[in-house]
Amino acid sequence: MIKAIQESGIPIDMVGGVSIGAFMGALWAQERNVTTVTQKAREWSKKMTQWWRQILDLTYPMTSMFSGREFNQTIRATFADTYIEDLWLPYFTVTTDITSSCMRIHTHGSLWRYVRSSMSLSGYMPPLCDPHDGHLLLDGGYVNNLPADVMRSLGANHILAVDVGSVDDQDLTNYGDDLSGWWLLWKRWNPFASPVKVPNLPDIQSRLAYVSCVRQLEEVKNSDYCEYIRPPIDQYKTLQFGAFDEIREVGYRHAKAYFEGQTRAGILPLFRYNVTQGDAEQDRHKAQHSLGSYTFTDLAQMVCKVSRPYEEEDSTSSSSDEDERGGYASEPTVGVSDYSRQMSWHGTLPTPSP
Numbered sequence: 012m013i014k015a016i017q018e019s020g021i022p023i024d025m026v027g028g029v030s031i032g033a034f035m036g037a038l039w040a041q042e043r044n045v046t047t048v049t050q051k052a053r054e055w056s057k058k059m060t061q062w063w064r065q066i067l068d069l070t071y072p073m074t075s076m077f078s079g080r081e082f083n084q085t086i087r088a089t090f091a092d093t094y095i096e097d098l099w100l101p102y103f104t105v106t107t108d109i110t111s112s113c114m115r116i117h118t119h120g121s122l123w124r125y126v127r128s129s130m131s132l133s134g135y136m137p138p139l140c141d142p143h144d145g146h147l148l149l150d151g152g153y154v155n156n157l158p159a160d161v162m163r164s165l166g167a168n169h170i171l172a173v174d175v176g177s178v179d180d181q182d183l184t185n186y187g188d189d190l191s192g193w194w195l196l197w198k199r200w201n202p203f204a205s206p207v208k209v210p211n212l213p214d215i216q217s218r219l220a221y222v223s224c225v226r227q228l229e230e231v232k233n234s235d236y237c238e239y240i241r242p243p244i245d246q247y248k249t250l251q252f253g254a255f256d257e258i259r260e261v262g263y264r265h266a267k268a269y270f271e272g273q274t275r276a277g278i279l280p281l282f283r284y285n286v287t288q289g290d291a292e293q294d295r296h297k298a299q300h301s302l303g304s305y306t307f308t309d310l311a312q313m314v315c316k317v318s319r320p321y322e323e324e325d326s327t328s329s330s331s332d333e334d335e336r337g338g339y340a341s342e343p344t345v346g347v348s349d350y351s352r353q354m355s356w357h358g359t360l361p362t363p364s365p
Contacts (some may be wrong), residue, residue: 012240013045014112014263015259015263015266015270019274022297024100025100025165025167027103027105027162028104028105029151030150030158033104033125033130034052035048037098037122037126038051038052041099043100052257058085059252068080075134075136075137076134077135079127079137081137088125089284091124092121093123094119094120095119097122098122102141103116103118103158103165104116105128105129105155105158105161106128106129107152108256109148110146113281114155115141115303116161120142121142124139125148127139128148128151129150131149133149134213153220153223153224153353154224155226156224156228157172158226159237160230160231160234163236165290169237170237172239174235174240174241174243175262177249181210183209184207186209192311201319218240222314240266240269242261242265244261251332323355
């Protein structure tokens with residue numbers, strides 16, 4: 012999705028999300044390099060498919076099935092001890108505070124802890140204790156599964172809201188006034204019986220948890236400040252990490268076709284209006300381009316740039332995924348005129364819980 016956005020010439024100057032969107036958004040805000048982000052996300056997804064990690068993390072299910080120790084290690088290994096305020100781009104994530112029964116918006120503090128909190132599904136992982144006040148935090152998707160409204164409140168004018176949340180099956184069986192579990196068990200085991208679609212206990216709890224954010228999601232879809240994008244990923248399950256590359260390709264093709272359609276319809280220039288407006292000024296100052304024309308972020312990247320530790324398996328895939336930043340994980344490519352175009356757009360990329 013991010014690769015298609017870049018190819019369309021749409022700058023990203025703020026990122027936010029919940030659950031897996033919090034993870035991917037944080038990766039982009041930290042690296043700003045498609046190749047590095049893809050490689051790190053692929054490696055993390057591979058770790059999530061390792062069965063021995065799940066076995067080692069099993070615990071007595073008093074609060075959750077897993078202790079969270081192994082999961083914490085995978086998240087911390089990805090982001091190290093980075094703080095949100097130290098990222099290259101403004102970033103936020105949303106969590107559900109079950110201590111105060113409210114939504115929490117995080118724009119500073121330990122990155123890996125708040126990403127982990129926003130990815131903590133109830134029953135699977137225990138709530139994470141906020142290091143500031145000790146409140147218990149869970150997946151932000153329970154209160155806001157597509158936080159485009161939060162991003163709007165933080166100053167964004169044009170938002171790309173990417174919805175990768177799961178869709179509940181609405182074709183359920185009408186079983187009448189009462190329901191016998193023995194009857195359901197017989198229907199399931201009898202190969203000649205007609206199938207019955209009835210939610211089990213975890214399904215019911217999951218549906219109840221997300222009821223509160225359904226209306227908010229509809230408001231985002233109908234808003235005039237964001238573009239709602241939903242890739243065709245309904246065939247994939249919530250925790251199907253083994254299909255990372257397949258899902259990534261589906262998202263890229265859908266986004267590429269979407270933005271090409273927007274361009275033909277004359278809608279995409281709405282996002283690029285300020286970009287085009289700044290072209291003339293950029294040309295006038297191109298001859299005067301010097302070290303003094305870089306922003307603080309660009310100068311910081313020059314000082315901190317290091318050789319990219321992640322290389323693609325072959326040169327073909329590397330060249331196709333590589334963006335304009337060359338061989339560094341965080342290398343500046345824009346001057347003052349370019350940066351002003353990015354900030355004037357206020358484009359963002361929130362992504363929701365799967």
